[in-house]
Amino acid sequence: MALLEIKDLHASVADKPILKGINLTIKPGEVHAIMGPNGSGKSTLSNVLAGNEAYTKTAGQILFDGQDIDELAAHERACAGMFLAFQYPVEIAGISNMYFLKAAVNAVRKYQGIDQLDAMDFLDLVEEKKKIVKIRSDLLERAVNSGFSGGEKKRNEIFQMAMLEPKLGILDETDSGLDIDALRIVADGVNALRSPDRGFLVITHYQRLLDYIVPDHVHVLVNGQIVKSGGKELALELEDEGYASWVAE
Amino acid sequence: MDLKKLREKAAADFKANGFPTTKEELWRFTDVSRVATAEFSNDWKPSDLTFRALDKITVVFENGKLSREKSNFTELPEGICIGSILDLVDPRIGTLADAQSAFVSSNTAFFADGTFIEVTDGAKIDTPIHLIYLADVDGAAFHLRNFISVGKDAQVTVVEEYIGQSGATYWTNAVTEVFVADQGAVDHYKVQRESESSFHFQTLEAQLGADAVFSNHAVTFGSALGRNDIRGKLTGEGGEAICNGLYLLKDKQVFDTHIFMDHAVPKCNSHELYKGILDDKARAVFCGRILVQKDAQQTDAIQSNGNLLLSRAAKVNTLPQLEIYADDVKCTHGATIGQLDETALYYLQTRGIDPVQGHAMLTFAFANEVMDEVKCKIAKVYIEDLVHEWLDQVSK
Numbered sequence: 001m002a003l004l005e006i007k008d009l010h011a012s013v014a015d016k017p018i019l020k021g022i023n024l025t026i027k028p029g030e031v032h033a034i035m036g037p038n039g040s041g042k043s044t045l046s047n048v049l050a051g052n053e054a055y056t057k058t059a060g061q062i063l064f065d066g067q068d069i070d071e072l073a074a075h076e077r078a079c080a081g082m083f084l085a086f087q088y089p090v091e092i093a094g095i096s097n098m099y100f101l102k103a104a105v106n107a108v109r110k111y112q113g114i115d116q117l118d119a120m121d122f123l124d125l126v127e128e129k130k131k132i133v134k135i136r137s138d139l140l141e142r143a144v145n146s147g148f149s150g151g152e153k154k155r156n157e158i159f160q161m162a163m164l165e166p167k168l169g170i171l172d173e174t175d176s177g178l179d180i181d182a183l184r185i186v187a188d189g190v191n192a193l194r195s196p197d198r199g200f201l202v203i204t205h206y207q208r209l210l211d212y213i214v215p216d217h218v219h220v221l222v223n224g225q226i227v228k229s230g231g232k233e234l235a236l237e238l239e240d241e242g243y244a245s246w247v248a249e
Numbered sequence: 250m251d252l253k254k255l256r257e258k259a260a261a262d263f264k265a266n267g268f269p270t271t272k273e274e275l276w277r278f279t280d281v282s283r284v285a286t287a288e289f290s291n292d293w294k295p296s297d298l299t300f301r302a303l304d305k306i307t308v309v310f311e312n313g314k315l316s317r318e319k320s321n322f323t324e325l326p327e328g329i330c331i332g333s334i335l336d337l338v339d340p341r342i343g344t345l346a347d348a349q350s351a352f353v354s355s356n357t358a359f360f361a362d363g364t365f366i367e368v369t370d371g372a373k374i375d376t377p378i379h380l381i382y383l384a385d386v387d388g389a390a391f392h393l394r395n396f397i398s399v400g401k402d403a404q405v406t407v408v409e410e411y412i413g414q415s416g417a418t419y420w421t422n423a424v425t426e427v428f429v430a431d432q433g434a435v436d437h438y439k440v441q442r443e444s445e446s447s448f449h450f451q452t453l454e455a456q457l458g459a460d461a462v463f464s465n466h467a468v469t470f471g472s473a474l475g476r477n478d479i480r481g482k483l484t485g486e487g488g489e490a491i492c493n494g495l496y497l498l499k500d501k502q503v504f505d506t507h508i509f510m511d512h513a514v515p516k517c518n519s520h521e522l523y524k525g526i527l528d529d530k531a532r533a534v535f536c537g538r539i540l541v542q543k544d545a546q547q548t549d550a551i552q553s554n555g556n557l558l559l560s561r562a563a564k565v566n567t568l569p570q571l572e573i574y575a576d577d578v579k580c581t582h583g584a585t586i587g588q589l590d591e592t593a594l595y596y597l598q599t600r601g602i603d604p605v606q607g608h609a610m611l612t613f614a615f616a617n618e619v620m621d622e623v624k625c626k627i628a629k630v631y632i633e634d635l636v637h638e639w640l641d642q643v644s645k
Contacts, residue, residue, distance in 0.1 A: 050599050074598035075607075083599075090596040094614030094621065103610065104600035111601065143614075143621060160600065 001066055003028050003168055003199040004049075009060035011041075011048045017058070018044040020224035026168070029196040033210055034203045035235060036221035037243040042203045043087065045221070046172040049201075050084040051077050065167060078104075079111030081167030085157040085174050092144040097156065098126070100144045101163055108164055129162040133189040151182030158189040169193065170201045175209040187212030207239040222246040255343045259357035268351045275350070278534040278566045279505040283474055284448045289390035289420055296383040298412055303379045303627050306331070310382045313391035314362050328372025329405065334363040334394050342396055345426045345454035345482070352450045352478075356392045356424040363394035363423075366407065370400035370430070377406040377625055384421060384443065385414030395425040399433040401458075406436040406625050413444030413471060421472075423451040431458040431485055438628045440635070443471035445500065452478040457517075459485030466623060467494035468632050469504055470639055476505040483510070483517040483545075490519045493619040497639045498531035498563075505534040508552075512545040512575075521552040524619050526612065527563035528643050537582065538570040545575045552582040557589065557615050559643065589615070612640055 004026040011019040018041045026032050036042050047055045049062065051074030062069045069077055092100070105125070106116045117125065126140065133155045145153050154174055161169050171190065175183055190200065190213050202213055210218070210232065218234040219226045220243075227246050228234065250258070268285035269276040296311035302321070308331060309319035315333045322331045330337070346353045364380050384391060399405055411421060421443060429435050435455070443449045449472035455463045467477050481490040496504050510519045525533045535554045556565045569582040589611045597607035616636050623629040 052595055073604075074595065075601050075603045078599050078601040086596070086599075090590075090593050092593050092596070092611070092614055094617040095610060100597075100600075100610075103602055103606065104597075107601040107603065107606070143618075164600065 002026065002063070003065060004201070005063040007061045009048070009062060010058045011044055012056050012058055013044060013054065018224055019048065021060070022224075022226060024219065024226065026199045026201060028167075028199055030217065031194065031200040031202060031213065031215045032217045032219065033215040033235065034201065034219050034221050035205070035207070035238055037247055038205065040221045041224045042205075042221055043172060046084055046170050046203055049170060050074060050082065075107070076111070078164070079108045083161050083164055083166035083169045085154075085161060085169065085171045087173040087176055089145050089153040089157055091146045091148075093146050095144050097140045097142060097144050101126070101160065104160070105163055125163065129159060132162045132192045133159045134185060135159045150177040151179070151185075154178060154182065154186050155189070158186055162189065162193060167197070168199045168201065170203070172203050173205060174202075175204055175206060183209065184212060207235045210235045220246065252338070252342060256358050259354040260359075263351055263354040263358055266351060266354070275507065279474075279476060279503065281474070284420060287420070288388075290388045292386050292389055294386060296385050298383040298385050298414060300381045300383065300410070300412055301631070303408060303631060304376050306376050307379045307381060308364050310362060310393065312384055312386045312389060313393060326374055326376065328369045328403065329374050330365075330367045331378065332365050334360070334365045334396055337365040337367070339365075339367070339396060339398065341398070341428060342394075342426065345428075345456055346424045346452055350452070350478070352422055353424055353452050356394060356422050356452070360392040360394035360424070363396070365395075366397045366405065368399045368403040368405045371402050372400065373404040374406070377408055377627060380407065380409045382409070382411045382421070382423075384412070384419055384447065385417050386419060387417045388419065390420040390422065393421065393423040395423065397425065397427045397435060397437075399429050399435050401430045402432040403430070404434040406628075408438040408440065408625075408628055410440040410442065411449065411471070412442050413447050415444055416446060417444045418446045419444070420448040421450070425451065425453045427453070427455040427463065429455065429457045429461040429463050432460045433458065434462040435464070436624055437463070437465045438625065438632070439465070439467040439477070440632060441467070441469040441471050441475065442635070443475070445471060445473060445502070447472050449475040451476075452480070454480045454482070455490065456482045456484060457488040457490060460487035461485060462489045462491075464491040464624070465493070466619065466628075466632075467492075467506070468635070469494070469496040469498075470635065472502065472504065474503050476507065478507045480509045481511065481519060483512050483519065484514060486514050486516045488514075488517040490517075491622070492519070493522045493622070495523070495616055495619045495636070496525045496533055497616065497636065498525070498533060499528040499643060500531065501529070502531045506536070508537045510537075510539045510550065512539070512541045512548045512550065514544060515546045515548070517545065518549045519551070522619050523554040524616055525554075525556040525565060526559065526616055527556065527565065528559040530560070530562045532564045534566045535584075536568045536570065538572070539580060539582075541573040541575050541578050541580065543574045546577045548575060548578040548580065550578070550580045554584045555615070556586045557612065558586065609640065609644060613637065
């Protein structure tokens with residue numbers, strides 16, 4: 001069964017149509033990349049998938065793990081195994097990262113009918129997952145993303161993904177604002193989480209990230225539609241030729 | 250002036266001037282006629298209220314009078330002296346709180362007890378001093394006077410907690426004067442849990458020497474009508490004053506915070522972060538005045554006040570006032586009145602946290618930001634528990 005099946009998806013923001021008929025199927029274990037210029041609808045796609053209420057799905061169907069996600073609110077999609085790594089992670093003063101993560105992990109476990117983690121088990125899990133993205137302990141004690149650098153915020157996103165162990169990870173322009181070292185650490189983290197039963201949707205403007213997270217399939221999104229799909233070599237083609245030939249049409 | 254004369258003069262001032270009215274600028278938003286017209290008795294009884302001691306050292310007052318039986322300050326570390334203000338004398342009493350209002354002058358005239366704390370030069374006191382004021386006599390007035398003096402390079406942590414019997418109507422009128430000598434540090438907390446039908450007024454005055462630090466966290470849950478007047482005097486270079494606070498109000502509570510930060514000399518910092526959460530028909534006033542005098546170059550003063558309204562009928566008046574007479578200074582202020590951040594709520598949802606829990610977490614986070622920099626862990630945990638308790642009640 002496909003992990004994610006998007007059929008003829010149309011979506012709009014504030015009554016403005018952005019996505020105009022997207023078809024995409026992701027199977028477990030696959031990494032798909034969606035590349036596109038600014039304004040093509042990349043972030044709209046990730047927000048519609050994650051259940052942001054500011055975005056309206058106007059037509060089509062999205063099946064996640066066989067279930068129509070129209071039936072699921074944003075937090076239920078997360079609990080069912082979907083994870084969105086934000087392009088701009090939100091800063092929340094007053095809540096420590098640890099407190100936030102414990103609430104999240106236990107919310108997901110509760111939904112899935114698994115026992116809640118107590119403080120000790122939770123700390124063990126943190127110690128295990130910390131190694132994946134090499135996140136500093138003091139960042140975990142600080143308020144969520146507050147005063148974090150751009151790289152620290154993105155690392156924190158991947159750390160959260162590692163903690164929540166989703167079936168599908170959606171990376172929304174995770175590479176934006178990262179220098180090459182930070183990019184490599186984030187990509188290493190994602191690669192460590194690749195597994196035969198987990199899928200990824202990597203959304204990016206630039207080919208650079210795909211040197212580190214090598215995709216199985218690449219799709220080009222222009223003006224709300226997928227105009228071309230191919231293998232990883234398509235990303236290199238785009239690097240050489242840019243989006244100009246499609247945007248001009 | 251000796252204390253006896255000072256008290257006579259204060260009584261005369263109080264008699265001549267009476268209580269302030271809303272025609273006065275400093276009292277424009279807070280009508281105290283309910284206090285001015287009430288009759289208060291001198292009735293006394295031991296208190297039936299219970300409390301949780303934060304640590305080994307406690308000074309407990311029952312209905313305005315020190316209870317040596319309930320207190321625990323007989324065995325103290327070296328360098329600190331604690332007692333009743335009626336037994337210990339210092340010529341500086343009354344020199345900071347010099348009768349700006351009827352509340353200070355009536356306190357100076359009528360105070361019947363209070364805490365005296367003196368820390369000698371170089372003494373660093375690790376155990377927080379927990380002052381507990383219990384009130385459960387209906388119709389009484391409690392004039393409490395506290396004096397805290399910290400010597401050069403000395404340190405102390407003081408938690409002032411006011412606890413009242415639910416349903417009791419009484420008037421707490423407290424004045425606390427704090428003197429921090431050069432390189433000294435006072436970490437001060439005030440937890441106000443008075444009865445929801447009481448009146449609570451406190452003037453807190455702190456004077457800081459060179460490189461001295463005064464940190465104050467004022468957390469208010471109680472009183473029908475209340476006010477904190479907090480005044481910081483930075484009189485030595487390199488001084489730092491932190492005045493953070495949180496007010497959690499519901500029903501028809503009215504609570505007013507007036508801060509006056511006086512930068513008299515160069516190179517001092519002052520930081521004020523105040524948050525409020527208001528439900529029902531509650532009303533809050535926040536007035537933060539920062540004065541940077543002509544000589545106070547390189548002053549760094551930050552003030553911010555954020556409010557979260559849980560009901561359409563709740564109201565806040567927030568008034569920043571900067572008066573700057575020096576030219577090389579950094580002063581910022583900001584005030585917000587708003588709702589919870591929807592993007593933050595969405596972020597929590599994408600991590601599996603449902604909107605009800607997310608809402609509760611963000612409301613707590615909003616309040617708890619003022620506690621982010623708290624040094625005293627015991628006080629932090631205690632206050633966080635009280636905030637959770639209040640939020641749980643409101644969400645029901």
